[in-house]
Amino acid sequence: MKRAVLIASILLLLLASWFGYHSWHNRKTTALISLETPKSAEQNQTIEIPLTIFVPSSANAAEFYFSFPKDLIEITDIKKDGSIFQLWVKDSPSFDNNAGTIYLAGGSPTPGFSGGNLHIGTIVVKAKAPGRVQIQLNTAKSRILANDGLGTLIPSTYQTVTMSIQP
Amino acid sequence: MTGKARLLGLIVLGLTLSIGFVPTNVAQAISSSVDLSATIAGGGTTGNVKFTGDAFPNALVTILMGGSVVGTTSANGLSAFNKTIININAGVHTFSLYAQNGQGKKTVTISFNANVIANATITFSGILLSPIVTVPDSIKRPESLTESGVAKQASTVTTFTHSDTITKQTGTDGGGNWAVTINDVLHLGSHNVTALVIANGGAQSELTNPIDFLVKISADLNIDTRVNLTDFSILMFSYGQNNPGAKASDINDDTHVDLIDFSVMMFYWTGLQ
Numbered sequence: 363m364k365r366a367v368l369i370a371s372i373l374l375l376l377l378a379s380w381f382g383y384h385s386w387h388n389r390k391t392t393a394l395i396s397l398e399t400p401k402s403a404e405q406n407q408t409i410e411i412p413l414t415i416f417v418p419s420s421a422n423a424a425e426f427y428f429s430f431p432k433d434l435i436e437i438t439d440i441k442k443d444g445s446i447f448q449l450w451v452k453d454s455p456s457f458d459n460n461a462g463t464i465y466l467a468g469g470s471p472t473p474g475f476s477g478g479n480l481h482i483g484t485i486v487v488k489a490k491a492p493g494r495v496q497i498q499l500n501t502a503k504s505r506i507l508a509n510d511g512l513g514t515l516i517p518s519t520y521q522t523v524t525m526s527i528q529p
Numbered sequence: 530m531t532g533k534a535r536l537l538g539l540i541v542l543g544l545t546l547s548i549g550f551v552p553t554n555v556a557q558a559i560s561s562s563v564d565l566s567a568t569i570a571g572g573g574t575t576g577n578v579k580f581t582g583d584a585f586p587n588a589l590v591t592i593l594m595g596g597s598v599v600g601t602t603s604a605n606g607l608s609a610f611n612k613t614i615i616n617i618n619a620g621v622h623t624f625s626l627y628a629q630n631g632q633g634k635k636t637v638t639i640s641f642n643a644n645v646i647a648n649a650t651i652t653f654s655g656i657l658l659s660p661i662v663t664v665p666d667s668i669k670r671p672e673s674l675t676e677s678g679v680a681k682q683a684s685t686v687t688t689f690t691h692s693d694t695i696t697k698q699t700g701t702d703g704g705g706n707w708a709v710t711i712n713d714v715l716h717l718g719s720h721n722v723t724a725l726v727i728a729n730g731g732a733q734s735e736l737t738n739p740i741d742f743l744v745k746i747s748a749d750l751n752i753d754t755r756v757n758l759t760d761f762s763i764l765m766f767s768y769g770q771n772n773p774g775a776k777a778s779d780i781n782d783d784t785h786v787d788l789i790d791f792s793v794m795m796f797y798w799t800g801l802q
Contacts, residue, residue, distance in 0.1 A: 422795035425788050449761060451791055452768040469791055471798030505788060511746070511796040513781065513789035 393417045393506045393518035395426065397497055402526045403489045408438065409525075411485045411497075413466065415506065416478040421516055422509035423469030424482070425451070427500035432462035434493045434527060439486040440466065446475045447482065455483055464497075474509030495525040563641070564654045576645040579613040582656025583728065584628035584636065585679040585705035590658075593625040593638075604628065608681040608705060619647040626656065630679055634661045637735050659734040660686050660707070660726045669747035670717055671777035677708035680726040680734075688724040691739075692716070701726070714776040715744045748794040750777045756797045764794055 394416040403409050413426065424447075430437070440455040447468030454467040466483055489495075499520040508514040563582075584590055588604040592612060602612040610628075622645055627638040637659040643651050660680035668674050676697070680686050682705040687698045690711055697709040721739035748756045750763040767778035767786045780790040 423788050423792035449795075451788070452765045467788060467791075469788075469795045471795045471800070474795065507788060507792035509792070509796055511793060513792035513796075 391418055391517065393421070393516050395499060395504070395506075395518055395520040397428075397485070397523060399495075399497065399523040399525045401524075402528060404528050405489050405492055407489045409487045409489065410441075411487055413482040413485060415480045415482060415518075417476045417480060417506060417516065419516065420474045420476045420509040421469075421506050422472065422474035423467075423513070424506040425454070425467035425504060426465070426482070427503045428464040428485075428497050429500060430462050430464065430487075430497045431493070431495055432459055434489070434491050434495050435487050436490055437464060437485060438488050440464070441484040441486065443484070444481050445483050446470060446480045457485075469507075472509055489527045492527050492529045495527060496522050497525075498522060563656055564652075566652045566654070573648050575616045575618055576647055577613050577615045577650040578617060578622075578624065578643055578645060579611070579650055579652040579654075580624075580626060580656060581609070581611045581652065581654045582658065583608040583681040584610055584658040585630070585661070585701075586682050586703075588628035588630065588636075588658070588679075590626065590628045594622050596625075606682075613650065617645045619645050621645075624653075626658070628658050630661055634663070634678075636661055637737050639735055655732060657681065657726065657728055657732045657734045659737045660724045662688070662722055662724045662737050662740050664722050664740055664742045667743040667745050668715075669745050669749065669752075670780075670782070671714040671750065672747075672752055674711040674715065674742070675708060676711065676722050676724070677706070678724070679705040680707060680724075681705060681728055684729060685727045686724055687727065688722055689736075690715075690720060690722050692718075692720055717744050717746055717782040719743055746780060746782075746793065748780055748790075748797040750780075755799045756794060757800060760794060764790060 396414050398412045398414065400409060436459045437457040440457060442455065448470040450468035454465055457464045464485060501520065506516045506518050508516050580592060584604045585608050586604060586606050590602050590604060590610045590612065591598055592600040592614060600612050600614050602610050604610040621642055623640055623642050625638050625640040627635050629635045645651065661678040662676060663678050664674065664676050676688050680701050682701050682703050684701050685698060686701060686707045687696060688709055689696055693713060693715050695711055695713055697711065699707050699709045701707045719741060721741045723736050723739050725736045726734045748760055750760040763775065764778050767773035767775050770786050772784050773779055773786050778786045780793045
C-alpha cells in the first residue's frame with residue numbers, strides 16, 4: 363500500500379513538473395499582447411489605453427485588429443507617440459466607431475524589436491454609457507512576425523480585460 | 530544498274546537501317562536537317578565519314594566514335610565546319626558531335642549511327658548544332674533575366690523559359706552572339722531555360738538541355754540595391770491587394786500583399802539613403 367502511494371506521488375510529481383516546464387516554455391516562446399485598461403471608468407470620462415507587447419524573440423512587424431462595444435465607448439484618437447513602430451502600414455492606425463473596430467499595423471527595420479513592455483500606441487477612449495466593456499482582439503487576423511526574412515508567425519496570446527463604466 | 534550503283538544502294542540501305550537504332554529524340558532532331566551521301570573508292574577494309582554543318586563562329590567541334598574522341602576541327606567565322614574521319618573499320622559505329630566555346634561551354638551532343646562501308650566515304654551534311662546558353666545562377670525578384678549565348682551567325686534563336694513559360698526570339702549577330710531579356714516578374718523558386726536555333730534555310734537544331742536558375746526573394750522593389758522608403762512606398766501602393774498589378778509588391782509571392790511582405794521588407798531594410 364505504502365509502495366503504491368509512493369509510486370503515485372512520484373508520478374504526480376513528474377506530471378506536475380512536465381506541465382510546469384511546458385507552461386514556462388510557452389511563456390518563453392509566446393508573445394503577449396496587452397491593453398492596459400483600467401478596471402473602471404466614469405461615464406463621459408476620457409481614458410488612455412496603452413497597447414503594449416512582450417515579444418520573446420526578435421520581431422519586425424505586427425498588426426492588431428480589435429473590436430469594441432460601440433454603444434458603450436467610442437474611440438477619439440490613436441496616439442503613435444513613443445511607439446516601437448518606425449513605419450506604419452497603409453491606413454494604420456485607424457478606427458471605425460460605426461463598426462466598433464480598431465486597426466494598428468507597422469514595424470521597424472532590422473534588428474526589429476524584442477523584450478517586454480514594448481509600446482505600440484495609445485488608444486484614446488471616451489466612455490459613452492454605463493456597462494461592462496470588453497475590447498476583444500481578433501486573434502485570427504492579428505499577428506506578430508519574426509525578423510527572420512520570411513515573416514514567420516510568432517505565436518501570441520491576449521487576455522481580454524473588462525472595464526466597468528459607472529454612471 | 531551498274532555495280533557502283535548497286536553498292537551505293539546497299540550503303541544507303543545500311544545507313545537507313547542504322548538510323549533505326551538512333552534514340553528517338555536524336556533522330557527527330559537531325560532528321561530534317563542532316564543529309565547523307567556516300568562515295569565509293571577502291572579496295573580495302575576501312576572507310577571514311579565526313580561531317581559538315583554549322584555550329585557557331587570559331588567553335589571547336591569535337592567528334593567522338595563510340596565515346597572516344599576521333600577528331601576535332603574549328604568552325605570558320607561563318608559557323609561552318611567540315612571534318613572527315615578516315616580509316617574507320619567497316620561496320621556500324623556510333624558517332625557523336627558537339628561544339629564548345631572558349632569558356633568550355635558545350636552545345637548539345639548529337640549522335641547518330643553510320644554503317645561504314647569499306648572504301649566508301651559517307652557524308653553527314655547539313656548538321657546544325659544547338660546554341661550555347663548562358664543565364665545567371667540566380668536573380669533577385671523582380672530583376673529582369675538576361676539569357677545570352679552563341680549560335681550559328683545570322684540565324685534565329687528561340688528561348689523557352691520555364692516554369693513561367695515565356696518564349697523569346699532573337700537574331701544572332703555576325704559573331705553568332707545573341708541575347709534576350711525577360712522583363713516579366715518571375716515567380717520565386719527554380720526555373721530553367723532551353724533554346725534552339727533556326728537557320729535561314731529553315732533547318733532547326735536540337736533543343737538545348739535545360740539550364741537551371743533560381744529566383745530569390747528580395748525587398749529591393751525598384752532594383753536600386755537599397756531597401757528604403759521608395760520600396761516601402763511601392764509596397765504600400767499595393768498593400769492589402771490580392772494578385773497586385775505591381776507583382777513585385779507581393780514580395781513572398783503568395784498572391785497577397787500583406788504584413789508578411791512588410792516583415793520581409795523590414796528584415797532587408799538598408800535605410801533611407
